[in-house]
Amino acid sequence: MATTTAAAEAADAAGGEREPVLSVRDLRVWYGTERGPVRAVDGVTFDVRPGETLGLVGESGCGKSTLGRGVLGLTPTGTALSGVVDFKGTNLVGLPPKRLQKLRGPDLGLIFQEPMTRLNPLMKISEHFEEALRTHERKLSKTAIRERALEALRGMGIPPSRYNSYPHEFSGGMRQRIMIALALVLRPAFVVADEPTTALDVLVEAQIIKILADLRKNFDTALVLITHNLGIVAEACDRVAVMYAGHIVEQGDAREVFANPQHPYTKELLRSTISLSTTGLHYIPGSPPDLGRPLEGCRFAARCPVAMRGCEEHEPPEVVLAGGVRSACWHQALEADPSLGEELGKDGREPLAVKEISVADEA
Numbered sequence: 360m361a362t363t364t365a366a367a368e369a370a371d372a373a374g375g376e377r378e379p380v381l382s383v384r385d386l387r388v389w390y391g392t393e394r395g396p397v398r399a400v401d402g403v404t405f406d407v408r409p410g411e412t413l414g415l416v417g418e419s420g421c422g423k424s425t426l427g428r429g430v431l432g433l434t435p436t437g438t439a440l441s442g443v444v445d446f447k448g449t450n451l452v453g454l455p456p457k458r459l460q461k462l463r464g465p466d467l468g469l470i471f472q473e474p475m476t477r478l479n480p481l482m483k484i485s486e487h488f489e490e491a492l493r494t495h496e497r498k499l500s501k502t503a504i505r506e507r508a509l510e511a512l513r514g515m516g517i518p519p520s521r522y523n524s525y526p527h528e529f530s531g532g533m534r535q536r537i538m539i540a541l542a543l544v545l546r547p548a549f550v551v552a553d554e555p556t557t558a559l560d561v562l563v564e565a566q567i568i569k570i571l572a573d574l575r576k577n578f579d580t581a582l583v584l585i586t587h588n589l590g591i592v593a594e595a596c597d598r599v600a601v602m603y604a605g606h607i608v609e610q611g612d613a614r615e616v617f618a619n620p621q622h623p624y625t626k627e628l629l630r631s632t633i634s635l636s637t638t639g640l641h642y643i644p645g646s647p648p649d650l651g652r653p654l655e656g657c658r659f660a661a662r663c664p665v666a667m668r669g670c671e672e673h674e675p676p677e678v679v680l681a682g683g684v685r686s687a688c689w690h691q692a693l694e695a696d697p698s699l700g701e702e703l704g705k706d707g708r709e710p711l712a713v714k715e716i717s718v719a720d721e722a
């Protein structure tokens with residue numbers, strides 16, 4: 360786990376949690392398509408505090424990247440955004456593009472998966488840093504720029520002797536670390552890292568995860584880390600948010616959620632992970648719903664091993680459980696407040712026979 364900053368220690372000593380750097384409330388990000396809206400993010404709420412790493416996990420296509428880009432206002436034209444993304448008191452939703460552009464870099468950072476598409480092959484690494492720093496910190500001298508850039512590169516294990524090299528002269532892992540250094544040289548308060556290690560070998564992956572964890576110590580940066588790798592989340596994240604079909608179904612302290620998952624989807628997702636104690640390969644039958652269709656009820660009901668009849672029609676409320684974990688499942692909601700059961704109707708608590716899905720169905 361990452362080290363605690365002096366500011367975080369002071370907040371702990373004062374007995375309070377620090378104010379979130381980013382507060383997302385009921386965020387919706389819908390893509391406009393010919394066949395109608397694709398509701399990739401459909402009412403999502405979470406906070407990220409300074410120095411905190413939030414892991415965002417879930418199956419492919421559940422909306423993780425859209426959420427990461429949506430909070431930074433980096434979605435394609437024709438995308439509809441609603442809700443609130445409060446960054447240090449400013450709502451980023453609906454902010455004019457020019458103001459958003461100004462925040463990106465010095466305040467808001469994004470680390471992409473494919474560094475080669477983001478680094479200009481005709482520009483030396485030094486020129487990339489000069490461009491980034493000149494755009495946002497105009498008063499810096501050339502010497503100061505060089506110092507800042509070399510400091511950031513050193514932090515990523517790139518020696519100063521490579522400062523004037525071109526992107527193609529580096530390995531894939533090194534290019535990825537250069538990209539991270541470029542995002543961090545401006546010392547942003549909030550960073551989204553979207554699958555930053557997917558294309559890399561395990562040693563480089565471990566290095567990058569260590570670097571991202573150290574961010575907290577060095578810059579007090581708040582980080583949303585999008586990944587398929589639950590092992591990375593267990594190792595590098597303070598909190599975890601589990602996404603399914605455009606919703607966050609469970610979120611809370613990473614250790615707590617991994618040790619004691621509450622939502623049936625989280626349980627299934629964790630069972631699907633290969634570990635040393637795995638004896639057989641588990642997968643979740645079926646596939647997530649089509650986000651291009653209006654959905655009602657619990658979106659996981661059709662695949663949920665413990666679904667009740669009412670789950671199909673009625674959306675489960677989010678409840679706060681022991682340890683501050685939030686889960687949106689009727690089972691936990693009813694445990695917390697049995698009177699909520701009225702909404703499910705007469706046979707609402709009867710088990711829902713989940714359809715056996717054959718290979719032919721899925722093909």
Ligand SMILES: Nc1ncnc2c1ncn2[C@@H]1O[C@H](COP(=O)(O)OP(=O)(O)OP(=O)(O)O)[C@@H](O)[C@H]1O
Nearest residue numbers: 390397399418419420421422423424425426435650
């Ligand atoms: N530009 C787009 N236009 C229309 N639909 C899109 C667009 N980009 C993504 N989608 C759809 O939005 C949904 C969420 O996609 P997204 O890439 O955010 O998921 P993800 O969880 O990040 O997936 P992965 O783990 O595979 O990267 C998917 O149904 C996807 O097909």
